[in-house]
Amino acid sequence: WHARQAVNAAATLAHCESWMERLGWLANFDRVADGTTSPDRPGWPFSDSEVYKLLEALAWESARTGDPEAETAIKRLTARVGRAQDPDGYLNTCFGHRGRPPRYSDLEGGHELYNIGHLLQAAVARLRTSGEDELVRIARRAADHVCRTFGPDGLPKICGHPEIEVGLAEFGRALGEDRYIEQARLFLDRRGHGTLGDIPLGRAYFQDDIPIRQADVWRGHAVRALYLAAAAVDVAVERGDDELLRAVERQWERSVARRTYITGGMGSRHQDEGFGEDWELPPDRAYCETCAGVASIMVSWRLYLATGDVRYTDLIERTLYNVIAASPAADGRAFFYANPLHQRAPGRPSDPDEVSPRAESGQRAAWFDVSCCPTNVARTLASLGGYLATTGDDGLQIHQYAPCDIDARLPDGRRVAVAVETRYPDGGTVRVRITADEPAPWSLALRVPAWADGATLDEDGRARPVTPGLVTIRRVFRAGEVITLELPMEPRFTWPDPRIDAVRGCVAVERGPEVLCAESHDLPRPDALDALVIDPRTPPRADSGGARVRGRVPAHRDRPWPYGPAVAPAEDGEWFDVPLRPYHSWARRGPSGMRVWLPVSGP
Amino acid sequence: WHARQAVNAAATLAHCESWMERLGWLANFDRVADGTTSPDRPGWPFSDSEVYKLLEALAWESARTGDPEAETAIKRLTARVGRAQDPDGYLNTCFGHRGRPPRYSDLEGGHELYNIGHLLQAAVARLRTSGEDELVRIARRAADHVCRTFGPDGLPKICGHPEIEVGLAEFGRALGEDRYIEQARLFLDRRGHGTLGDIPLGRAYFQDDIPIRQADVWRGHAVRALYLAAAAVDVAVERGDDELLRAVERQWERSVARRTYITGGMGSRHQDEGFGEDWELPPDRAYCETCAGVASIMVSWRLYLATGDVRYTDLIERTLYNVIAASPAADGRAFFYANPLHQRAPGRPSDPDEVSPRAESGQRAAWFDVSCCPTNVARTLASLGGYLATTGDDGLQIHQYAPCDIDARLPDGRRVAVAVETRYPDGGTVRVRITADEPAPWSLALRVPAWADGATLDEDGRARPVTPGLVTIRRVFRAGEVITLELPMEPRFTWPDPRIDAVRGCVAVERGPEVLCAESHDLPRPDALDALVIDPRTPPRADSGGARVRGRVPAHRDRPWPYGPAVAPAEDGEWFDVPLRPYHSWARRGPSGMRVWLPVSGP
Known part of the structure; x- marks a missing residue:
């Protein structure tokens, strides 16, 4: 993963910015600022969100390596975005300005709130890594505008593409401001009652068919279903809303048992980029959008944090290796959008200098007409470190195995510090070396993947079999000690x-x-x-x-x-x-x- | 089939007209005539063609039974259509009039020539059954306009949806006017060179990727591919163009061997209503549009007439029983659009009073947003008699088994007259009774279907085994003689x-x-x-x-x-x-x- 992160930093981030410049998606912000919007506007209504996802990726990347170029890019992009914000906080380059349709005139397809959701997630990345800056202030004004417009006394509507919900919930949590979380909850509970207009694909397409608390399984457009589920877990945790949490767990269970590919990919249908019926998992027409992989990881991560159940981190590992890792080319300048499990006829090589109109070409492409996946991969790779391990009250849990140094303090001050050394998954040996003395005992937990029958754990030369799940060692650890997990890598x-x-x-x-x-x-x-x-x-x-x-x-x-x-x-x-x-x-x-x-x- | 034809006549034809009236598709013609067109126009750009397909169905029906109501409906509809025709022959309710886009401004998606193709097929039905009337004159003016506009010195373009080609070729043959056939040939040979603009689904969608003479298999949108192939056979036969005929035969062979469902259904994908790759035949997501079944019969029938090979009439039988027969409800007022081979979750009952936006609901629907199938079924059922038998220089060939009377004269004056009595396919006995004495010998040929291993033929009480193919008896037949074909009906x-x-x-x-x-x-x-x-x-x-x-x-x-x-x-x-x-x-x-x-x- 380190090599992939390096390529992401060295190539993908600049690649994304240059394509967005070239296609005019960045200039769209300038046009709003300069009052030169017109009926001719390049890009889809959701192109703003690509800029925000790139900003999020840059924020994680800047924190990961301290790369000054990432920081410069953040400032450069933030300034252009900020100039386009209206005095009341509204921010969108497709609606609401001269020559463009009015604000919120197409909630089914317009993606206005979706875009702001991604802006909020970018701001959260800044808040988590460097604190309040101009991007956060822009996001706050936009979030306040959304709350004023769609609050309890405002427009009783929702966005066709869920994302504002998870953005608001994360933003509220990061800032400690409950009203953003409350607005997220309001959006969540408004959905599922036919709040949006019907469309040929049906309201299940945007999960407006059944209230989320009542649904048993994910259906419709996979990315939409999963972004919505991620928000629901956030809100459930913030509110102590067990009913809502159980609903998402139930949906996860049936969707994973009956509507998920062996790769972890989700989405069986091209027509609506959506989940099919139970057991409908064609390998050749698998859609398995890369973004649905990103979104699935978002949901499972939140569910793990809420429950501590390793089935969620197991699925994250599967999805990382078999969806996320599949998407970018070795040079970080081309991407799979769809991830079928069976390609009958070889695709045609895509032109690195052309926008691909087709998501399912059987070849990675430099950029897409609908180009949600490259920036989604970029933000996931840049923030990957956050998925490797967690701390709890009593110790450290390691979930994904990659070479890394972890040095953290528990709430009561105990220091837990380890270095992970491994060639996993090329090899199955994971060595966890303690890197700091801590006189008080603490718990070290390692995830044994569900497939790893026959794994062993070696402490001080004494190997013992361990079974799938979290294996926990609680004792005093001394610097230099090595705990070795051996995972069976026979095919x-x-x-x-x-x-x-x-x-x-x-x-x-x-x-x-x-x-x-x-x-x-x-x-x-x-x-x-x-x-x-x-x-x-x-x-x-x-x-x-x-x-x-x-x-x-x-x-x-x-x-x-x-x-x-x-x-x-x-x-x-x-x-x-x-x-x-x-x-x-x-x-x-x-x-x-x-x-x-x-x-x-x-x- | 007789019962189905009766329901078609008694219910479906009026059902189609009333829906088109209700939705304003008929009033669109009045608006052109009255100069009241506007940006608001109900229906898709191809809604005109539904009126023409209904006219074609009415023409066949009027000839089949002499039903005066059908004749009245033809006159009523023809008058409304005729009033909308421009002085130069142009006829379209979506383009080319006040408040509407200009003529031929969207050849990829506008269906202008497609509509005229169906007008010409309706006129051919009139020419074949009652001679030149007002509908034929309207069609002639429209065809002349097309030839002037898109002839050798005109716009070097084609229509995104093939159909004008088969309409022109049939119309030219029915009138004995070569220039219409030549225009059809010109359209055919223009296609396949990237003549149309590219679209996200790719130019294969409308068969503009490879010239028809070079293609090896059908690909892209199934109805488009098949209407085009039907036209190619017509042109090949009229021109003695063996290269073109062989090309369509080759495409038929591979498409039938590798891209056709056991039902005869064609089209494996929802996204583009198209053929997939070789061997890509998912039963659950089978699209198998009813219209593709109609179009497949059109192609196979032409290929049979051109070659005499029973593999074509075998496929027609399969498609009639397993695609066409599946579509209409028992009352003739609801229809399947898609014909999957596996339905996982039962569909929801469709409202007989509502337009279904969804082709794949798992239930027959009264009408669709894109409602090409009901009129296509109607014209096929009304003209079904034409597919039962053919005559050649030396006798009669019976292809499909349904109770009927056939009375024909061969080119040299011999009379071939039979009555077919059968409960097929409920039973496997087909009795062909000679109904006229004819002193000279002639050939009676009966198709033994490819699946019918163990069939027997009984003449005068002497039964003998017959093998799949055309079994031919050549002798003098006397009125009252019965030849009995026994087909094995064990599952x-x-x-x-x-x-x-x-x-x-x-x-x-x-x-x-x-x-x-x-x-x-x-x-x-x-x-x-x-x-x-x-x-x-x-x-x-x-x-x-x-x-x-x-x-x-x-x-x-x-x-x-x-x-x-x-x-x-x-x-x-x-x-x-x-x-x-x-x-x-x-x-x-x-x-x-x-x-x-x-x-x-x-x-």
Whole structure:
């Protein structure tokens, strides 16, 4: 992850700013400031939010490394944004100014409040890392405007795309101002009653079909559903609202049990970028938007903090390695928007100098017409450190394993300081070295992932088996001591629930937290991926970060009509070793066919 | 089919006219005539075509039964359409008049030429059944305007939705006027060179990515691809253009072998209403638009007439029974737009008094926001008689089996007259009774469907086995003689090509030309359809127009995460008889879950 963070800092942040400059999304702010808005405005109504997400990424990055360029960029962008704010706090480049539609004239599709939600999240990143600055003051004026306009006595409306809720809740928490949290709660409870107009995709698209407290499962547009759920956890925690917390937990449970891909990806449908029905998980038409991965991590993180249940941090790990890590190209200048689990025909290479109109090209693209994912990846990578560990009243919990130094004080003053050394997930050894003496005992907890059957923990040369969950050691630790967690990294077969129709008769291979895949580059014929079957009786063998399985490619002949009486299973094709690689690395060698789920050869 | 034609005549035609009146789609013509057009105009740009498709249906219906009401409706509608025609022949209610965008200002999305294509097909129906009338004269002026505007020296453009091509080619053939056919050829050959602007879905969406002579498979929007192919066959036949004919045959072959559902349905994706990649045939997200079924029949019929190959009439039969027949409700006042092969959650009943914004509701709807399917079904049912049989130089070929009387003269004057008596497909006996003496020998050919292994033909009490294809008897026939074709109607298992990922490990059951399905109404629990498995070693048994198979419903318990190590296959659940019914009858007992492809129980 460190290498990915470095590429994010060195390439992605500037890449995003330069594209937004080039496309006029930044100049949109200048035009408002200069009073030169007109019916011609480049970008979608939500392009403002990209600037705010970049600001958030820059804020985390500035705090992570102290990079002065990030700080300069923050000031530069903040100044341009600030000039566009109206005296009453309203801030939007698409609505509410000369030649543009009036304020709040299209709440279903206009994204005005959504944009402000992202502004608030950017301001929270500043508050958390450097304190109140101009960006925070802009955000405060915008939040106050939202509260005045949509408060209990104001417009009883909501935004088509949830995000203002999580922004307000986080902002209120960071500032200790309850009225922002109350406004978030108000927005949450207004939704689900047909508050917005109906649309061809139905009100489930923006979760205005069922009140969040009553819903049992996520549905509709995945990013919307998940941003809303994240806000609900924030509000539930701030308010001690157990009913609301339980509702989100219940939705998480069923959605994870029945509507989530093995990669952690969410969203089965292209048409509405949405969740499908239970068990509807087609690998080829998986949408699994990168942003839905970001949003899923937001929800699970909040649920972990609220409950301490490791199932949430397990899912975060899965999503980090198999959705977030898949998106950016090695150079940090191209991104997957959709993350299918099966690519039939290799995509065409995307032009690094062109905006891709298509989210599902099968290749990473430099920028998209709807370009929400690059900045979402950027802010997630820049803030990744925050997801690695937590402290509680009695100690330290380590959730994600990456080389890092942690040095914290517990509420009562005890010092908990460790260094994590690991090549995970290339290797399964995680060494936690105590880096400070602390005379009082404290608890060190390490997450053993759900898949890690056979893990061991070694203290002072005494190894013992540990089972999935948080394994906790409570005692006095001395500087220099090393606790070693050994996670089993042998590749393994993983089978789907028999009700997932689209992958019946298939098996996947996982290694540690990584899902593996077969790529056409590694197969003998271009169409071999269509006919490949593997032998499920020969376990996968480890192979340089991936695995090999025993497979063959029967030579099917096309019948004029592909349905008919049973034919004997094709038994031809030589058995050979099929190399599998981490899913997140797919298409890095150029456009390719790819599949995660591998059909197994007959009985 | 006779009952369906009667319902079509008695209910559907008036139903369509009344909805178009109610929604203002007919008044749009009056507004043009009265000069009262404005930016407010109800309906999509292609709503004019619905009026023309209704006119076509009325024309076939009037000829079929001589119904005076149909004739009155034609005159009434023709008068309103005619008043809206500009002096130069231009005819459109969306473009080209006060308060509306200029003529041909949005060829990608405006459907102006598409609309005229349907006007021309309506006029052809009149020409074929009653001769030149006011509708034909309107059509001629419109066609002349198109030829002047888009001819060799005119605008070198095409329409985003193919249809003008098939309209012009048919119109030219019916009138014997070559210039219309030449204009159709010009449109055909202009397409495929990036003649239209690019769109987010890509130029394949409207087949402007590859010239039709070079393409190997259908791709993009299914109805567009198929209307274009129909036109290409017409032009190829009129011009003796073998290259073009071979190209369409080649595209048909691969598309039928790799991109067509067992129902004959075409179109695997909702997002673009389009064909997917080879082998991408998800049953749950099958789009299989009813209109694509109509268009597929148009293509196959033309290919049969051009080549005499029964594979085309086989596909027509399949599509008629499993797409067209599925669409209308029993009362002819509601229709399926999409025809999925697996419905997970029962749809909600649609309001017979409301326009459905959603094509894929899982229930038939009275009318749609985009309402292309009801009129397309209406014109197909009204003209169905034309698909039953053909004559050639030496005799009569019968392709589809329905009770009917056929009385025709061959080019040399021989009289071929038969009556077909059958309850097909409820029963498999087709009796062809000769109804006129003819002293000279002639050929009677009967299609034995591809699935009909074990069919027999009985002449004068002597039965003999016949194999799929056209079975031909050439001799002197006397009035009163009966030739009996016995088709085997035992239900049968049908297996998919192993490369169709989405239905791996499943089997379907067919009976005669009908695909069967399981419906939640017939199962013990609402979620039984998710877990149902059937025993593939027990052949299906016939059961009152459907079948029964041996199946059971294991009680799967949800795991928190639906992927993991192999678990022993669930062996619980009592075996019971699962009733299967014809797919075309699904959801006629109210909203239901449904599936065509049935998972088979373990090894």
